[in-house]
Amino acid sequence: xxxxxxxxxxxxxxxxxxxxxxxxxxxxxxxxxxxxxxxxxxxxxxxxxxxxxxxxxxxxxxxxxxxxxxxxxxxxxxxxxxxxxxxxxxxxxxxxxxxxxxxxxxxxxxxxxxxxxxxxxxxxxxxxxxxxxxxxxxxxxxxxxxxxxxxxxxxxxxxxxxxxxxxxxxxxxxxxxxxxxxxxxxxxxxxxxxxxxxxxxxxxxxxxxxxxxxxxxxxxxxxxxxxxxxxxxxxxxxxxxxxxxxxxxxxxxxxxxxxxxxxxxxxxxxxxxxxxxxxxxxxxxxxxxxxxxxxxxxxxxxxxxxxxxxxxxxxxxxxxxxxxxxxxxxxxxxxxxxxxxxxxxxxxxxxxxxxxxxxxxxxxxxxxxxxxxxxxxxxxxxxxxxxxxxxxxxxxxxxxxxxxxxxxxxxxxxxxxxxxxxxxxxxxxxxxxxxxxxxxxxxxxxxxxxxxxxxxxxxxxxxxxxxxxxxxxxxxxxxxxxxxxxxxxxxxxxxxxxx
Numbered sequence: 001x002x003x004x005x006x007x008x009x010x011x012x013x014x015x016x017x018x019x020x021x022x023x024x025x026x027x028x029x030x031x032x033x034x035x036x037x038x039x040x041x042x043x044x045x046x047x048x049x050x051x052x053x054x055x056x057x058x059x060x061x062x063x064x065x066x067x068x069x070x071x072x073x074x075x076x077x078x079x080x081x082x083x084x085x086x087x088x089x090x091x092x093x094x095x096x097x098x099x100x101x102x103x104x105x106x107x108x109x110x111x112x113x114x115x116x117x118x119x120x121x122x123x124x125x126x127x128x129x130x131x132x133x134x135x136x137x138x139x140x141x142x143x144x145x146x147x148x149x150x151x152x153x154x155x156x157x158x159x160x161x162x163x164x165x166x167x168x169x170x171x172x173x174x175x176x177x178x179x180x181x182x183x184x185x186x187x188x189x190x191x192x193x194x195x196x197x198x199x200x201x202x203x204x205x206x207x208x209x210x211x212x213x214x215x216x217x218x219x220x221x222x223x224x225x226x227x228x229x230x231x232x233x234x235x236x237x238x239x240x241x242x243x244x245x246x247x248x249x250x251x252x253x254x255x256x257x258x259x260x261x262x263x264x265x266x267x268x269x270x271x272x273x274x275x276x277x278x279x280x281x282x283x284x285x286x287x288x289x290x291x292x293x294x295x296x297x298x299x300x301x302x303x304x305x306x307x308x309x310x311x312x313x314x315x316x317x318x319x320x321x322x323x324x325x326x327x328x329x330x331x332x333x334x335x336x337x338x339x340x341x342x343x344x345x346x347x348x349x350x351x352x353x354x355x356x357x358x359x360x361x362x363x364x365x366x367x368x369x370x371x372x373x374x375x376x377x378x379x380x381x382x383x384x385x386x387x388x389x390x391x392x393x394x395x396x397x398x399x400x401x402x403x404x405x406x407x408x409x410x411x412x413x414x415x416x417x418x419x420x421x422x423x424x425x426x427x428x429x430x431x432x433x434x435x436x437x438x439x440x441x442x443x444x445x446x447x448x449x450x451x452x453x454x455x456x457x458x459x460x461x462x463x464x465x466x467x468x469x470x471x472x473x474x475x476x477x478x479x480x481x482x483x484x485x486x487x488x489x490x491x492x493x494x495x496x497x498x499x
Contacts, residue, residue: 003170004151005074005143008211009034015214018189022235023063023219026133030214033067039135040071047102047123051076051144054098054153056122057199058082058091058105058113060221064132065198066207068104072152076145078167080153081199083481084108088115090163094155095120097362098165104130147171153361154201154298165361166298175354176301177208179321183305184239184268184292188213191238191263193231195220195246200482201298202270206241225249229259236263241294243271244278245483248424251281252446261286268292269309272484273392273410275417275425276313283310293317295392300376301355303347304390314414315389316382324350326375327382330396335375339383344393344406347382348375381408398487400429402437405465409487412439412458412466419457421447426477427468428487441468442490444477473498 002010016031028036049055055077059065065081072079080098082091084106091112095103103124105113110126117124145151151170155163180186192210194217196203210217218235220228223246231237240247247269250256267288274293283291293309295316296302303325306317319325329337330346339345351358351374360366370377381399382392393399393408400407409427416425423444429437443454451471458467475496478489489495 001147001171001174003073003143003145003147003149004174004208005070005141005145007174008037008070008073009143011211011214015188018214019216020211020214021063021066021217021219026063028063033070034141035137036067036132036135037070037074038141039137040067040130040132041074041141042137043130043132043135044071044075044077044102047125049075049077049102051149052078053101054078054080056080056082056091056095056098056100056103058084058086058103058109059127059198060084060106060108061194061198061203061219062106062221063219064127064130066194066217066219067132068127069152069198069204069207070211071141073145073170074141074143076149078150078153080155080165081197082155083197083199085481086112088112088119091116092119093162094165095122098153145170147174152204154199154204156298164363164366166357167361168357172301172355172357173204173208175322177205177212179302179355180205180209180294181213182321183294183302183307184209184241184266185290186213186215186239186266188215190215190266191218191235192216193218193220193228193237193240193242195223195228196242197482201296201301202241202243202482205301223249225253226255229253229255232264233260238263239266239268240264241268241270243483244269244274245272245424245479247274247282248278251278251285252423256285265289266292268294270294270296271482273314273413274309276414277417277419277422279310279313280418295390296320296355297378299357299370300349300351300353303349303378306389312389314391314410315385316392317389320355322354324353325390327384327390330381333372333377335373341384341386341388344381344383344408346396347378347380347390347392349378350374351376398428400427400437400439402429402432402435402439403465407439407466412441412462412468415458415461416441416443416454416468419449419454421445421449422454424477426485426487426490428490430470430491438469439466440470440472440490442472442474442477442495444475445473
C-alpha cells in the first residue's frame with residue numbers, strides 16, 4: 001500500500017492544476033501546494049525533526065495547519081495535533097507523554113504553549129514566525145515514510161481522566177480515507193468545508209479524502225455560522241461532513257433561507273447521534289443525493305455506515321467496508337458473548353480491520369480495559385434490529401437506571417426533538433433517593449414551548465418509566481469543542497436555567 005505522501009504525489013501527478021486548498025485569500029493548486037509542503041519539510045528537517053519524531057501542533061484549521069499535516073507525512077514524522085484551546089497543563093501533559101521534539105502553535109495559544117514549553121523543555125515555535133508562504137523550495141520533496149510508519153497520534157477527549165494517545169499508521173489512515181471516499185460516494189473534484197478540527201478524526205479524514213480525489217479543502221479556522229454559509233455559497237461546496245451540532249446551527253441561522261445551498265449534493269455526520277427532528281429538517285432543506293450516518297472513533301475510524309440516514313432514523317447502519325461489529329454482554333468482556341437481535345449490550349469492533357489502531361500510547365491500563373480477544377470494546381451501548389442494523393443507544397456510563405429499568409437517553413432525545421419549539425435537547429439521569437435516578441430533559445427553546453406541553457407529548461409517545469420527570473430549560477447545552485454533548489456537566493449542575 002502507498003504511504004500517505006506517495007498517495008499525495010499521485011494526486012499531484014494526476015491533476016496538478018486542480019484547486020487543492022482555499023483559506024481566505026490563499027488559493028493553491030496541487031502543484032503549488034506541493035511546493036509549500038516541500039519547503040516546510042525542509043524547514044522541519046533543518047530543526048532536526050525527522051522520521052519517528054513526534055511533532056505537536058496547537059493550531060486552528062488553516063492552510064498552514066494542513067500543510068504541516070502533509071509535510072509530516074512526507075518526513076515520516078508522527079503528527080500530534082492538539083486542541084488549540086488546551087490549557088498549559090493539558091499541553092504540558094501531551095508534550096511529556098508523547099516525547100515531543102517540537103511544538104508549533106499560533107498566536108491564540110501562545111500563553112499555553114510558551115508556559116508548557118518552559119515546563120517541559122520542549123522547543124515551541126509560533127507558526128507565524130516560520131513564514132511558510134515565503135520559504136524557499138528546491139526540488140520535489142523526498143518521501144521518507146513507509147506505509148507501516150506511524151502517521152498521526154490523536155488524543156482522546158479524556159472525559160474520565162487524562163487523555164490517551166491513539167497512534168495510527170499510514171496504512172490505517174489511508175485505508176480509512178479510501179473507505180470514506182467510497183462510502184460517501186465522493187468523486188473527483190469534490191469541494192468540502194474544512195471546519196471539523198484537524199486535531200479530530202473527522203477533520204483529518206476530510207483533509208486526506210479530498211487530497212486522494214483531487215478535491216478542494218476549504219478552510220474554516222473555527223466554526224462561525226454566517227461564515228460557513230458564506231463559504232458554502234461562494235466556494236460551491238459539494239459535500240458537508242459535520243457533527244449534528246453544527247448542522248443545527250447552520251439550519252437555524254437567519255441567513256440560511258437566503259443562502260444558495262444548491263451545490264451541496266452529499267451530507268454526512270458523525271461524532272454524535274442525530275435526533276429524528278434534525279434529520280427530517282436537513283433532508284427537507286438540502287434534498288441530498290446521499291445522507292450518511294457515520295459511526296466510528298479515533299481508535300477505529302469506521303464502525304458502521306448508514307447511507308440513507310433519514311430512511312431509518314436512529315440507525316447507524318451496518319459494518320463499514322473495513323470492519324466487523326458485534327453487540328455483546330457488557331459485563332463479560334468476551335467477544336464471543338454475542339447477544340441476540342434486540343438485546344442491548346456493548347458494541348465491539350474487530351481490531352484486525354484495515355482502519356484499526358493497535359493500542360494506546362503508554363497506556364497499558366487503557367489497553368486492558370478496551371482490547372479483548374482481538375476486539376475493541378467501544379464503551380458504547382447498542383442493539384441490532386431484525387434487519388441487522390445497529391442502533392447506538394448511548395455510552396455505557398450514560399445509561400439511566402430508574403426504578404430498576406434501563407433508559408436510553410438517545411431514544412428520549414429523538415422523541416422530544418420532534419416537538420415544535422424545541423431546539424436542542426439532552427437527557428440525563430439525576431440522583432434521586434426513591435428511584436435511584438430520575439430521567440431529566442434539558443431543553444433549548446426555539447419557540448414558546450412549555451414544560452407541560454413537552455410532558456404531554458412524552459406521555460403520549462413514551463413508556464411511563466421513560467418519561468422525563470423533570471424538564472429544565474437552559475440557554476445552552478454544554479458541548480465539547482467538536483460539538484459532542486457533555487452530559488457529565490449537566491449532571492454536575494454546570495448549566496444556566498432559564499424560565
